[in-house]
Amino acid sequence: MSAVQALGYYDFFAGVGMVEVALTTGWHCVWANDFDPKKAAVYCANHDPKVFHLGDVAEVQAEDLPPGAVMAWASFPCQDLSLAGWRRGMAADRSGTFWAFWRLMRELHAKGRRPPLIVIENVAGLLYGPDFGGLCEALAALDMQFGALLIDAERFVPQSRPRVFIVAADARADVSALTERDHEDSPWSDKRVVAAYKSLGSRLQEQWRWWRLPVPKSPIRPIESLIFDEPIGVSWHSEAETAHLLSLMSPTNLAKIERAKQQPGQSVGFLYRRTRVDGQRAEVRFDGLSGCLRTSTGGSSRQTVVVVEDGAVRTRLLAPREAARLMGLPEGFRLPDRYNDAYHAMGDGVVVPVVSWLDKHLLTPLARKLTIPYSASLIPLSDRRQFRDAADSRARLWLASKS
Ligand SMILES: C[S@@+](CC[C@H](N)C(=O)[O-])C[C@H]1O[C@@H](n2cnc3c(N)ncnc32)[C@H](O)[C@@H]1O
Incomplete structure (x- = not known):
């Protein structure tokens, strides 16, 4: 048995399980979910079917999630955020499923069981408009510090595929060793990320981190x-x-x-x-x-x-x-x-070498920091309550629009 214990994680919106292919070293998927039966069959052909739960995320209960996960990954549907989907936004039916995920995280948080690391992956459209502030507020309501990286897969594979990764970590942890001073030192923060950051109010900006992630040096496959x-x-x-x-x-x-x-x-x-x-x-x-x-x-x-x-x-x-x-x-x-x-x-899906790179240089080092005991939260309680109420009403609005 390895001396270092495997880090458990939840894979929300797991699709065929490409996140799991990328997180090979040190991670162990303890629970995965998707509502598409065709993707479920492919997931189960490639991974452990025992961890997969077929069904709508809105139907999942906090008790369904096994305890002890260090990370929750959520590649929620992008259709309402992409240009092709007319940018209907996160109140719309498909991309609004984020709120079902968030309500679960909120419930786990109330029980003291929220994973200390959350990763949200989506198209660059996530950075535009008021939805982005709403999403950051929802993370702050979970008592988390966060930052976004815009990674184009063309640095890893011969495909142009820009995707946003929002990495959120428990606000009580000191993550300074894994952050840059500002966006100018961060190769993954182009003007779209900077504009998204500037669109946030000062209290959310205080929780923003410019995550440190090196640029790969190896040439991509021809x-x-x-x-x-x-x-x-x-x-x-x-x-x-x-x-x-x-x-x-x-x-x-x-x-x-x-x-x-x-x-x-x-x-x-x-x-x-x-x-x-x-x-x-x-x-x-x-x-x-x-x-x-x-x-x-x-x-x-x-x-x-x-x-x-x-x-x-x-x-x-x-x-x-x-x-x-x-x-x-x-x-x-x-x-x-x-x-x-x-x-x-x-x-x-996600591009496998992109997620592996993010994991090796940021997620695993972060996770190792997040599994040690913390001191007090950095987000004032009154702010947290306000963020939580705002996110809660967005989640309720989306649920009401579904019924
Ligand atoms: C962007 S894809 C994620 C793909 C996945 N990361 C992979 O690598 O294969 C979003 C996934 O969310 C699933 N999905 C959409 N709405 C859902 C819902 N209400 N409940 C559960 N899964 C849902 C879709 O079937 C789709 O597989």
Whole structure:
């Protein structure tokens, strides 16, 4: 048995369990939940089915959660926060499920059992508008200090995928060894994070931390090494289908294809279809990255692989295993059998090396600090009460809108 005890955590909105793939060293998932039966089946094929609980998070009771977890992870639905979802916000049906999660944390907190570390992951849209302040208030109401990191997966895998990670730690802990003085020292705090921080009132700003996280130095895997010549689950388009896609391109995009033809060897690009005022358009990129994998319910179309070699252009949909590679999943990870389900699961998931990096450099060191006894809270009691009442009324509003 290892001398260091494994750190238990809850995986809310667990999907197919990609957080669990990333948290291999030192962590042990003690409880996971999702309400999608198809994802549940894939989760259970890859992980311990005993910890998985299928069902609506709004139905979960605090007593269902095994005691002793050090972290609660919540990748709550992003549809109402993304541009594709019209930014309906956190009072809307899907992204509002955050409030069901928060009510559980609040109940655990009242019982003295709230995990000392909470991680919330979502799209960059989470940073915009009044919802962000509401979310920070909800964390302060749990007696937590917090900060956001905006991490683009393109530093880890050849996929452009910016995601926000809000890391919240018990306000009683001294975390100064894991923070920077301000945003200028933090490579993961661009102007969107700084604007979100500035939008908070001074009492919430006092609880803000600029978490310290280094930038990876290793080069990312070349995109060509991820693409199969003979993919499983998809077929290459006919010449007519490829010609049709090319016919949807603007002169600027066709020029990119022409430039790729001039390159020696093989060039791999990615194509998206977009609906513009003048009809369907196809846009292509050859910058060594795929666009962000998204779920079709997010309103975006799937990605098409474009391979240009010896002056010839071939196209086809991205294969499920290629999508898994773009998410940094190991080859042995079992994917859903149906193409749409696999694509959906990947579009919803976390990029594994991003979470592993965050864990190694911030979460595990934080968790080790948070498991030692604390002194008094840094948030005044009157502030905490006010934050709690505000978050409570948001949670009630969302629940009332559901019934
Ligand atoms: C952004 S995805 C998280 C994916 C996950 N982190 C992974 O790596 O696969 C959000 C998940 O929340 C689940 N979900 C949405 N509403 C829910 C609810 N009311 N109760 C439980 N799960 C829900 C969805 O099925 C989806 O899998």
